[in-house]
Amino acid sequence: MLHRVSGIGVVLFLVIHVIDTSWAVFYPELYEKAVASYQSPLFTVGEFALVALVVYHALNGLRISIMDNKPELWKYQEKAAWGVLGGTVLLLVPVFIWMGMHVVDHYAKPNVFVLPLAEVLREQIPFAAGMGVAVIAAVLAAGAYQMIAKPAEIQGSAKAQGSKLETFWWSFMRVSGLIIVPLVFGHLAMLHLLQGVFDLTLAGGRVVGVPTVGSPLSQAELDAVGLVWPAIQNGINDTGTATEFVAERWNFMLGGVAVWRLYDLALLALVTIHGFNGLRYVLTDYTQQYPVLRRASGYLCVMGAVVLLIVGGAALVATIEPTAIAMADEALRALHAAHGFAG
Ligand code: HEM
Numbered sequence: 001m002l003h004r005v006s007g008i009g010v011v012l013f014l015v016i017h018v019i020d021t022s023w024a025v026f027y028p029e030l031y032e033k034a035v036a037s038y039q040s041p042l043f044t045v046g047e048f049a050l051v052a053l054v055v056y057h058a059l060n061g062l063r064i065s066i067m068d069n070k071p072e073l074w075k076y077q078e079k080a081a082w083g084v085l086g087g088t089v090l091l092l093v094p095v096f097i098w099m100g101m102h103v104v105d106h107y108a109k110p111n112v113f114v115l116p117l118a119e120v121l122r123e124q125i126p127f128a129a130g131m132g133v134a135v136i137a138a139v140l141a142a143g144a145y146q147m148i149a150k151p152a153e154i155q156g157s158a159k160a161q162g163s164k165l166e167t168f169w170w171s172f173m174r175v176s177g178l179i180i181v182p183l184v185f186g187h188l189a190m191l192h193l194l195q196g197v198f199d200l201t202l203a204g205g206r207v208v209g210v211p212t213v214g215s216p217l218s219q220a221e222l223d224a225v226g227l228v229w230p231a232i233q234n235g236i237n238d239t240g241t242a243t244e245f246v247a248e249r250w251n252f253m254l255g256g257v258a259v260w261r262l263y264d265l266a267l268l269a270l271v272t273i274h275g276f277n278g279l280r281y282v283l284t285d286y287t288q289q290y291p292v293l294r295r296a297s298g299y300l301c302v303m304g305a306v307v308l309l310i311v312g313g314a315a316l317v318a319t320i321e322p323t324a325i326a327m328a329d330e331a332l333r334a335l336h337a338a339h340g341f342a343g
């Protein structure tokens with residue numbers, strides 16, 4: 001159950017996170033508000049929970065993968081399960097202290113912007129509504145299939161799924177899990193430990209994983225250059241917008257390769273496919289007795305994965321224009337002004 005709950009928790013976060021991140025490219029003004037939500041106390045609590053879920057799921061996933069291939073170790077299953085739980089707690093203690101230090105540092109500042117809770121919750125309504133619509137669409141599509149298809153077709157497709165394809169997915173879950181471990185922990189180490197979520201909007205702050213060229217620019221200097229590229233690609237978040245932070249990372253080239261775009265693409269592909277196939281396992285498990293709902297579960301997971309891959313992939317191949325950063329800058333100032341924050 002813990003493996004299941006932790007996996008589903010991370011899938012839910014992933015849906016919001018990938019859509020939010022794509023806004024850095026497509027709707028910079030929305031991205032600034034989304035990151036302001038990430039920086040609110042509610043999300044800070046959620047972040048600690050998210051890290052705990054990822055750590056537990058990763059360690060337990062490794063246990064499952066190893067044990068599956070070593071029947072001679074099955075007599076130690078119970079001990080291994082407790083070992084995973086203990087290992088998770090041991091790993092989380094220093095990580096939580098480190099993350100907690102970011103939180104303390106942030107709130108120790110004399111002037112901190114906090115998006116009100118009501119607004120943070122309102123921001124999440126479209127996601128909940130979107131997920132609700134996806135569930136209804138999947139059930140309707142499955143119902144329509146069941147009415148139109150011949151009984152032999154329905155039985156045939158169930159048989160095909162139970163064979164080679166499922167063996168492939170079984171192996172995929174184990175291999176992808178193994179590759180996700182360094183990718184997701186690298187991502188979390190960069191954006192949680194080395195820098196925290198509060199550093200995404202640190203004006204004049206360094207951008208993790210991008211070498212610094214030159215020194216931070218003052219607003220007057222930025223206005224003078226009209227936010228042209230060289231000012232933006234210097235490893236420093238001159239404007240203090242989350243959009244510039246992402247632009248700095250995604251536009252950083254190492255030997256002609258946009259390394260962080262490539263990294264995020266690998267992460268996106270693996271966690272989306274692994275996560276939604278895992279969600280399919282869970283949903284189909286609970287809908288064994290209901291053919292329409294069982295089919296709808298499959299449709300829902302394919303639909304969710306395809307949408308995330310398209311949205312996340314489109315953001316990764318697009319350019320973040322200087323105008324997007326200027327828009328983000330303006331939107332952030334407007335957000336602060338609307339809540340009487342002097343900055
Ligand atoms: C709360 C902790 C997290 C923070 C603060 C965070 C932050 C970010 C940021 C700033 C980006 C933009 C690109 C970049 O800088 O590399 C990004 C992209 C991404 N993150 Fe995270 N991340 C977090 C947790 C996670 C987790 C747990 C996963 C996987 C389950 C994940 C998966 C991704 C993916 C797939 C992308 C690319 C999205 C796209 O293509 O639109 N992140 N993240």
Ligand code: HEM
Pocket residue numbers: 003004006007008010011014054057058059060061062064065170173174176177178180181184271272274275276277278279281282
């Ligand atoms: C960090 C590295 C990870 C490892 C080592 C890992 C490993 C595994 C393994 C071995 C399984 C069991 C598959 C089976 O029963 O055939 C699994 C299931 C699952 N995983 Fe992961 N995983 C990882 C990351 C993730 C992430 C980032 C997500 C969410 C985006 C996720 C979501 C799920 C879900 C929902 C299940 C289904 C649970 C069930 O059937 O009860 N996993 N994982």
